[in-house]
Amino acid sequence: MARLAMAMQQEKKHQHVEAPDGGWGWVVVVSLFISSALVFGLLRSLGVFFVEFVRYFGESAQAVSWITSIGVAVQQLLSPLGTAACSAYGSRRVVMIGGFLSALGFILASQATTLTHLYLTMGLISGSGWALVFTPTIASVMQYFNKRRSLAMGLGFTGVGLSSFAFSPLFQFLVQLYGWRGALLILGGLSLNIIVSGALIRPLGPTKVIERTKAKSLSDKYRSFFSHTCEYFELSLLLHRGFLTYSLAVTFINAGYFIPYVHLVAHSRLVGFNEFQAAFVISSTGVTDIVGRVVSGWASDLRHMRSLHLLTIWSALVGLFLLLLPLCSTQGNYVGLQLVSMAYGFCAGALTPLVFSVVPEIVGKERMVGALGLLQLIESFGGLLGAPLSGWLRDLSGSYILSFVVAGGFLIMGSIIITTLPHFCSCTNPPPLSPKDTKNEFTEEERLKQVLSLDSTENIHNTDRIPETLLSQNHITLEEIPLSAKRTDDDADC
Numbered sequence: 001m002a003r004l005a006m007a008m009q010q011e012k013k014h015q016h017v018e019a020p021d022g023g024w025g026w027v028v029v030v031s032l033f034i035s036s037a038l039v040f041g042l043l044r045s046l047g048v049f050f051v052e053f054v055r056y057f058g059e060s061a062q063a064v065s066w067i068t069s070i071g072v073a074v075q076q077l078l079s080p081l082g083t084a085a086c087s088a089y090g091s092r093r094v095v096m097i098g099g100f101l102s103a104l105g106f107i108l109a110s111q112a113t114t115l116t117h118l119y120l121t122m123g124l125i126s127g128s129g130w131a132l133v134f135t136p137t138i139a140s141v142m143q144y145f146n147k148r149r150s151l152a153m154g155l156g157f158t159g160v161g162l163s164s165f166a167f168s169p170l171f172q173f174l175v176q177l178y179g180w181r182g183a184l185l186i187l188g189g190l191s192l193n194i195i196v197s198g199a200l201i202r203p204l205g206p207t208k209v210i211e212r213t214k215a216k217s218l219s220d221k222y223r224s225f226f227s228h229t230c231e232y233f234e235l236s237l238l239l240h241r242g243f244l245t246y247s248l249a250v251t252f253i254n255a256g257y258f259i260p261y262v263h264l265v266a267h268s269r270l271v272g273f274n275e276f277q278a279a280f281v282i283s284s285t286g287v288t289d290i291v292g293r294v295v296s297g298w299a300s301d302l303r304h305m306r307s308l309h310l311l312t313i314w315s316a317l318v319g320l321f322l323l324l325l326p327l328c329s330t331q332g333n334y335v336g337l338q339l340v341s342m343a344y345g346f347c348a349g350a351l352t353p354l355v356f357s358v359v360p361e362i363v364g365k366e367r368m369v370g371a372l373g374l375l376q377l378i379e380s381f382g383g384l385l386g387a388p389l390s391g392w393l394r395d396l397s398g399s400y401i402l403s404f405v406v407a408g409g410f411l412i413m414g415s416i417i418i419t420t421l422p423h424f425c426s427c428t429n430p431p432p433l434s435p436k437d438t439k440n441e442f443t444e445e446e447r448l449k450q451v452l453s454l455d456s457t458e459n460i461h462n463t464d465r466i467p468e469t470l471l472s473q474n475h476i477t478l479e480e481i482p483l484s485a486k487r488t489d490d491d492a493d494c
Contacts, residue, residue, distance in 0.1 A: 025144030025152065027200050028137075032156030034197035035095065035137045038190065039075070039102070039130045041163025043068065044261035044286070048171040048279060051266055052180045057115055061266070065391035067118050068262050073384035074127025076254075079135045079376030083369050084232040086136040092201045098132025099194025101125055106188035110181045122184075126191075133194055135376055138356055139369045140201050149360075150307060153353035154297020161293060161349055164286025168265070168279045176275075234370025242362045242422050243371060247378040249417035250355060253315050255382035255389075256322065256410030259403060260285075260344065262387045264325075267400040272332050284338055285345030292349030300354060306429060307358045312418045314351035318344060319411030326401040361429050362421070386410070 046068055053064045085094045105126025112118045138153070145152040174183035230236060237243045261282070268278035296314065300307045321344040328336035356372065363371045390403035418424070 021145050021148050023144075024202050025141070028140050028144055028202070029152050029156045031095075031197040031200040032137045032141050032153075033159035035133050035159070035194055036157050037159030037163035038194050038197075039134050041160045041167060041286075042187065042191070043072065043258070044160070044164045045167035045171050045282065047262050047265040047282065048168055048175060049180055049183070050262065051269060052175060053115070053118070056180065059115055060391070061263075061394045062388055062391035063115060065262060065387040067115070067122055068258070069384050069387040070119055070123030071127040071130070072258060072387075073380045074124055075130035075134060076376040076380030076383055078128055078131035079380075080233050080370075080373035082132045082135050083139065083373030085132065086139060087232055087369060090203050091136040091140045092198055092203065094132050094136050095198030095201060096195045098129040098136075099192065099196075099198055101129030102133065102194060103129070103188045103191035105129060106184050106191055110184040110188065129191075129194075131376075133198070135372050137197075137201070139372055140203075142356070142360070142368060143204055148301055150300035150353060150357045151294075151297040153357050154293040154295075154300075157293045157349070157353050158290045160352070161286045161289030161291075161345070164261075164289060164345075165283045166286075168282040168286070169276065172275055172279045232370070234367050234374060237363060237367060237371055237374055240363060243374075245417065245421050246358075246362055247375050249414045249421075250375060251379045251382040252410045252414035252417060253318075253351075253355070253382070254379040255386035256319065256407035256414075257348065257386075258383060259386055259390045259407040260322065260325070260341075263390055263394070263400050263403060264341065266394075267326070267329070267404075268337065270399065271329055271337075273334060273337075277334065281337060281341050285341045285348075288342040288345035289349035292346035293353055295346075296350035297353050297357075300357065306361075306427070307354050308361065308418065308421065308424065311351055311354040311358060312415045314347050314354065315411050315418070316415040317347040318351060319408040319415065321347060322404050322408030322411060326399075326404045382410070 050061075050064055050068075053059070053067070054061060057064070082094060082098070102125075105121045105124075105128075108125065109118055109121035112121060138156075141152055141156055142149055171183060171187075174186055178186070264281060264285075265278045268281050269275070273281075296310065299305075300310055321340055325337070325340045325344065328340045359371050359375065360368045386407070390400070390407065393402045393406060394400050396402075
């Protein structure tokens with residue numbers, strides 16, 4: 001009993017780490033800037049290669065669209081694996097391994113002879129690397145910031161807009177100078193910089209593997225494989241109504257969000273603009289994207305409106321501008337196309353940091369890391385189907401007008417689903433969970449364990465066999481169970 005109490009006190013000491021809201025956190029923001037630029041900034045600019053792939057392989061727009069969709073879907077589908085590895089071994093080494101895989105995918109893609117090779121290299125290998133980069137870096141920034149979290153996220157995500165502005169004309173130039181194979185090889189070398197950005201990450205506390213090794217002889221002997229899985233992946237969130245509703249909304253948003261970045265260049269070429277005019281449309285969108293991210297983070301941290309309400313507004317506006325985009329580009333109206341694309345870029349940039357910043361408001365900060373991974377997993381279905389559906393509609397209708405209309409509908413539907421979240425109509429964030437509320441979450445955990453067929457003979461009143469899952473989830477207080485560990489909202493798992 002005395003040894004167990006001492007172990008719990010040591011665990012509490014290691015886990016109680018206040019978010020500094022600055023300091024080395026700004027260096028981690030720089031890491032997010034580099035990583036986001038070389039992941040999603042690069043993804044946004046792959047539309048330059050879209051036309052080249054259609055021409056070289058002689059395939060349909062739908063078939064070529066699967067390259068980007070597979071990459072986005074794999075990145076999001078494997079994000080829980082990235083967050084689990086981050087919780088176990090730390091963000092730094094996970095992000096560095098992800099950077100190597102993302103570069104390897106592009107290097108191998110430069111030697112592709114069929115679309116299947118591109119699916120496996122740019123889609124599967126690079127997508128797996130992005131899964132180990134993006135979500136762990138976001139989690140690291142969110143651990144360093146509390147009061148200025150939205151601003152830090154907005155500044156870190158400006159890398160996406162800046163790279164969108166620079167990469168699209170650059171890639172067009174590289175394709176004309178070296179061909180698409182040489183351009184992909186250069187992209188692989190560029191992606192190696194993610195390894196450097198991963199080296200900048202400094203964890204705030206010890207990983208779960210270190211903590212568990214110290215207390216292994218006390219309380220970790222009888223835990224099952226499924227219990228470990230629940231803890232690392234936060235599977236109890238699959239029974240959380242608010243989280244599931246929010247994940248469904250983000251899935252619809254994700255289905256339409258990437259369609260302009262995949263097909264806007266091809267649409268511009270189709271309506272009569274040359275290669276560099278089409279590429280400059282993406283570049284101008286990237287400029288307003290940068291402004292939108294900073295403005296959104298600054299406005300959210302003012303606390304005049306809930307971040308959830310701002311996210312709803314921005315996502316609805318993105319859907320509206322996607323509906324207007326094909327109408328304003330008809331009859332060679334380049335100015336109209338530019339204006340609507342810039343408005344779309346501003347709103348799309350504004351919603352991106354808020355998608356992740358509102359997660360702690362829904363599930364609590366103690367389950368934030370696992371929630372980010374599961375959110376990316378669920379929304380991957382939208383990313384997987386969005387671009388191929390857009391390509392299929394283009395093949396069916398002969399233009400991209402219907403594709404952008406459907407994309408706008410997805411965004412508007414996502415904003416409507418967000419309004420069904422619990423406490424959405426409240427002008428302030430819901431209060432922290434009270435001891436009575438935590439009993440409901442304990443019920444979720446117990447229900448999940450029953451589904452996974454865990455050992456039903458575990459007795460939480462037996463202090464020699466207190467499940468570590470419960471001790472690490474803030475589901476039990478000192479008043480309920482003696483010698484259990486209390487955790488605060490500032491705890492971090494990664």
